[in-house]
Amino acid sequence: QKEVEQNSGPLSVPEGAIASLNCTYSDRGSQSFFWYRQYSGKSPELIMFIYSNGDKEDGRFTAQLNKASQYVSLLIRDSQPSDSATYLCAVNGDFGNEKLTFGTGTRLTIIP
Amino acid sequence: DGGITQSPKYLFRKEGQNVTLSCEQNLNHDAMYWYRQDPGQGLRLIYYSQIVNDFQKGDIAEGYSVSREKKESFPLTVTSAQKNPTAFYLCASSPLGRGGQPQHFGDGTRLSIL
Numbered sequence: 001q002k003e004v005e006q007n008s009g010p011l012s013v014p015e016g017a018i019a020s021l022n023c024t025y026s027d028r029g030s031q032s033f034f035w036y037r038q039y040s041g042k043s044p045e046l047i048m049f050i051y052s053n054g055d056k057e058d059g060r061f062t063a064q065l066n067k068a069s070q071y072v073s074l075l076i077r078d079s080q081p082s083d084s085a086t087y088l089c090a091v092n093g094d095f096g097n098e099k100l101t102f103g104t105g106t107r108l109t110i111i112p
Numbered sequence: 113d114g115g116i117t118q119s120p121k122y123l124f125r126k127e128g129q130n131v132t133l134s135c136e137q138n139l140n141h142d143a144m145y146w147y148r149q150d151p152g153q154g155l156r157l158i159y160y161s162q163i164v165n166d167f168q169k170g171d172i173a174e175g176y177s178v179s180r181e182k183k184e185s186f187p188l189t190v191t192s193a194q195k196n197p198t199a200f201y202l203c204a205s206s207p208l209g210r211g212g213q214p215q216h217f218g219d220g221t222r223l224s225i226l
Contacts, residue, residue: 004154008152031212032212032213034214034215042219042220043202043217043218043219043220044155044202044217045217046214046215046216049214051212088154088155090155090215092212098143098160098162098206098208098212098213099157099160099170100157100212100215102147102154102155102156103154104152104153104154105154
């Protein structure tokens with residue numbers, strides 16, 4: 001059974017600081033890694049995704065992969081109150097398999 | 113605008129009743145998925161389909177059924193056999209491609225028992 005683990009939080013970060021969210025995964029063969037943001041009562045929204053070949057930066061968001069330790073991170077720079085949400089990590093398993101395994105999410109609160 | 117449309121937004125089920133949740137996409141995606149989310153929980157996969165007229169069970173398929181007669185549509189039926197149906201149901205779609213593709217979600221349907 002593939003597992004994706006996240007600290008449920010809440011994680012509180014001052015406005016303007018860097019928020020760091022982590023996710024560990026059990027399947028060493030995982031190839032693709034996704035971060036979703038979910039506001040309370042809403043559906044998940046894709047923020048970023050990376051493949052096993054490298055990290056990615058998009059505006060204030062950076063996704064980093066540590067394959068040796070089997071964890072993926074999401075960094076949010078210059079945190080804004082609108083970043084307050086639950087962040088879900090999802091991992092694709094077998095190569096070519098489109099199924100994703102989701103973590104239970106980390107609740108992030110940005111303190112003004 | 114391309115997207116995924118789920119309806120209804122809220123649904124109430126009586127004891128012994130089957131109810132069907134609609135999911136339509138105009139993104140031309142081959143793959144479609146149904147997830148269930150309970151409060152404070154992650155998403156659990158109910159069923160998925162990668163091609164018309166074919167679908168596979170996910171991790172919690174018992175008490176649910178699906179069909180995929182058209183590429184654009186993937187309705188989910190919650191049967192009376194599902195004894196705890198109260199949850200937030202999410203439909204997603206993605207293209208097919210090697211290495212995994214991002215899934216995009218509809219706005220969801222909240223199902224409750226009367």
